Amino acid sequence: MGETRTFDSIEIRRPELARGYLGLLAAEPGRPLALFAPRRVGKTHFLDHDLSPAAKQAGMLPVYADLWLHRADPLAAINHALEEALDDAMIPDGRLGKVAKTPVRKISVPGASLDLGEAPQRRPLPAAPDLRLDAVLARLATQHGGKILLMLDEAQTLADFPADLIATLRAVLHKRKNQVDAVFTGSSQEGLARLMTTVGAPMYQFAQLLSFPFLGEAYLQQLAVHFASVHPGKALDVAALQTLFARLGHKPALLRDIVKSMSAEGITDTHTGLQHFMADERQAAGWRALLDALSPLDRMVVTVIGQGRPPLGKETLALLGRGVGGKVTISKVRAAIEKLKRNGILSKAGGQIAIEDQLLAEYVTQLPLAAAG
Ligand SMILES: Nc1ncnc2c1ncn2[C@@H]1O[C@H](COP(=O)(O)OP(=O)(O)OP(=O)(O)O)[C@@H](O)[C@H]1O
Ligand SMILES: [Mg+2]
Numbered sequence: 001m002g003e004t005r006t007f008d009s010i011e012i013r014r015p016e017l018a019r020g021y022l023g024l025l026a027a028e029p030g031r032p033l034a035l036f037a038p039r040r041v042g043k044t045h046f047l048d049h050d051l052s053p054a055a056k057q058a059g060m061l062p063v064y065a066d067l068w069l070h071r072a073d074p075l076a077a078i079n080h081a082l083e084e085a086l087d088d089a090m091i092p093d094g095r096l097g098k099v100a101k102t103p104v105r106k107i108s109v110p111g112a113s114l115d116l117g118e119a120p121q122r123r124p125l126p127a128a129p130d131l132r133l134d135a136v137l138a139r140l141a142t143q144h145g146g147k148i149l150l151m152l153d154e155a156q157t158l159a160d161f162p163a164d165l166i167a168t169l170r171a172v173l174h175k176r177k178n179q180v181d182a183v184f185t186g187s188s189q190e191g192l193a194r195l196m197t198t199v200g201a202p203m204y205q206f207a208q209l210l211s212f213p214f215l216g217e218a219y220l221q222q223l224a225v226h227f228a229s230v231h232p233g234k235a236l237d238v239a240a241l242q243t244l245f246a247r248l249g250h251k252p253a254l255l256r257d258i259v260k261s262m263s264a265e266g267i268t269d270t271h272t273g274l275q276h277f278m279a280d281e282r283q284a285a286g287w288r289a290l291l292d293a294l295s296p297l298d299r300m301v302v303t304v305i306g307q308g309r310p311p312l313g314k315e316t317l318a319l320l321g322r323g324v325g326g327k328v329t330i331s332k333v334r335a336a337i338e339k340l341k342r343n344g345i346l347s348k349a350g351g352q353i354a355i356e357d358q359l360l361a362e363y364v365t366q367l368p369l370a371a372a373g
Contacts, residue, residue: 036192
């Protein structure tokens, strides 16, 4: 095994997990998978680095669309991703492809003119987004000569849309089940679950819901191995790393940042490492900036929730009212919570509203409530 050169280059590949998902898709054509997991645990990384290559290996064409980036119009985002893939599929790779694309219609031969004519044009894709989705999927699958793997990231975005959009997506995926498999991923357990399981909603019992697994011990071991190679004679305890990883909500990049700062200081104790990391002015500045960007009420709602107070309780409402200088009603707090969930600051875990980022949650517990308002 080659040695890893930096903490940042440590990467865990999960080809067997990817093949497992492809197997599930193959077993039930037309039934998408819905993978969900909290934020920052590696969903997108997996789609990009594991699922796409496995799909290619299986002769499929992976197509990725981030629905959050185009959350005003997710169907357009899907169509756009497919059309880009179609463009790519029509133009062979490399320089030769680019050259072949330049329009050469006439070749002059002395004494004659050889007319190559227009390449036969296909009919333009239909403009109506639902028909367009159907048409572009069919065309792309034919062009590729194999199945498409449509990966819809941040699919919880769809939960905010009228049912007919979801019904369209479902109908097209069903109709084209021999040409396309689909994987939805999302970070809002709630949004995705609502989307997939609401009785009467078009996605009901359509997709197979799976929880996407966190990175395992292999990641922690590689961090420890690299740490030992940088600091001969010092060792990180993998069990302690595991505890820290769980405390951080299994976010690999965050753990890596903490281990990097431990490495910079040459410390091996994870408690001290976390303390130092949290006390770092850059960390605090990041959290302050995040809180400062919120409205006073939103900021106080985050603080109140972080401090474990019932957000809709009478005393809390009075406290919030004093903080913002006006009457704060239950419906105002509810609206604030919805907004904060939507932008990923709050999440619902086990029926309980909580701050999504565990370290931000810890930071907030130390804040005086007045300072938060
Ligand atoms: N398999 C992996 N090996 C090493 N590091 C990883 C791995 N997967 C993810 N990471 C690290 O974690 C970071 C977050 O991953 P990623 O963006 O895939 O998470 P996500 O679950 O899609 O987050 P979000 O919910 O915010 O979209 C990556 O930038 C990468 O640094
Ligand atoms: Mg992601």
